[in-house]
Each structure stands twice: as C-alpha cells, then as structure tokens.
Amino acid sequence: MKVKIISIPVQDQEKALQFYTEKLGFVKKVDVPLTENNRWLTVVSKEEQDGTEILLEPSPNHFEPAKVYQKALFEAGIPYTQFNVDDVQKEYDRMTKLGIEFSVNPTEMGTVKIAVFNDSCGNNIQMVQMI
C-alpha cells in the first residue's frame, strides 16, 4: 500500500483551489469534472510534484456528518491537517501580508515550531518546522 492522496474537506472547491495555489503555492495536479459542479480536484506541493496529492473534497456540502465534524474541529481551533515548512516565521510573515488569519501565532513546542491558520474553506491548517 502506498500513500498517494490525503483529503481536505472544503466548502467551495473553486475557492479552495485559488487559496491553495495562489496563497499557499501548491500546484494543480488533477482536475476531473464529475456530477453537477463537483470535481476530482487535487493539488501537490510545488517542491514535491510527485509527492502525496491533496484532494480538495466537497464532502461538507454532501454529507451532513462531515459538515458537522468540520465545523466542530474549526470552532475548537483544531487543525486536522499539517504541512511542513523550513521556516514558520517566514511563512507567517508572508501569509499575514496576504490577509490570511492565524489562530496560533508562531510558537515553539519543544522540538518543533508551529503556527495555525484559517484556510478560508472551513479548516484550520497547521504549519510545522522541525527545530
């Protein structure tokens, strides 16, 4: 078995695509139209384009428990997904200039530095730097 795809639930796929590519710097990998306005839509890290794909999945719009779970996590401030970066402070500075909101500012936690931001699609995302 191999890890090829992880899912992130999003409320609006087009908005999510813009956020993940234009603000976070990911690259669109696969975009297949499915029923109605739904797409099989994945993005990858620019530095690791053969790496794990992120599926921007519209589950909160189609499955009530997914919507409830996403909302509960968001309100508790819990990030369900995390990305690694070389320098959390540098990314924090870059992203705040783009208007991205942070619920946890850069914080050292033992052997890592973390920060948590709002992806504007219903999720908290954590950035992690190994120190």
Added chain:
Amino acid sequence: MTHYLKEITRIKASCYANQGQLDTVVGTRHFINNNYDKELNLNLLSHTRFTSKFHLIRLYKKYYGQTPMQYLIDKRLERSKELLAKGQSITATCFEIGFESPSSFTTLFKSRFGLTPTAFQKKAIFTKSDKK
C-alpha cells in the same frame, strides 16, 4: 482561548519543560544536519553534547521518536536523492553523503524507496526532461 490553544499550553508544560534536555537533542540534530557527510558515530555525538551515548539515544528518541543514527541515515538518503537527480554517479553520491560502501548504499536505498539508485536516477532525469 480555543480548546486547541489550551491543549498546546498544557502539553508544552508537561512534555517540554526541561530546557536542558531540549538543548541537548536539538543541538545533536543540528550537529547531524551540518556534519552528516562526515564520519559520525554515537561516541562523537555524545561527546559534542557532554552526555553518555546511552543517555543521548534515550533522550533523542524521547523527543524525536527515532534514534540519532536513524535520523542520520534518513538525512543522508534524502540528500542522496537530490544528488542523484542532478545526475551524480552512484559511487560519488555514496561517498559524498558519508556512506562507505556503494553496495550497502544501494541495498539501503532500495529497501527505503522501493527502487535502486540507478532506477531512481533514470526516473528523475526522465521526469525532468519530460517537463521541459
């Protein structure tokens, strides 16, 4: 304050209160990052941080979840991928990242990544030319 912020504060106080231990393991990791291409062993690593090697292994594993030597191997193998993708030969790559035997490097590489360094290199170069 969100539930997550409260949890972070609680975990930090309970798991990361010992700054001396943190300095030791973070210092060891930085030392490996800067010297992974040289001959490194536990004796040397523990001398740089003035600890016994058994204490260092225990501490490092407690904070990073793997031993210093496991991390060193990971670091070397990641670097080898960069060098191979640039077209450097297997033997030169093997020595540059601090391994001593090209055959054991090849075996380790294959067990970790599922393909030999040669196959990885062909794939990396082919993918690069494909994107142009």
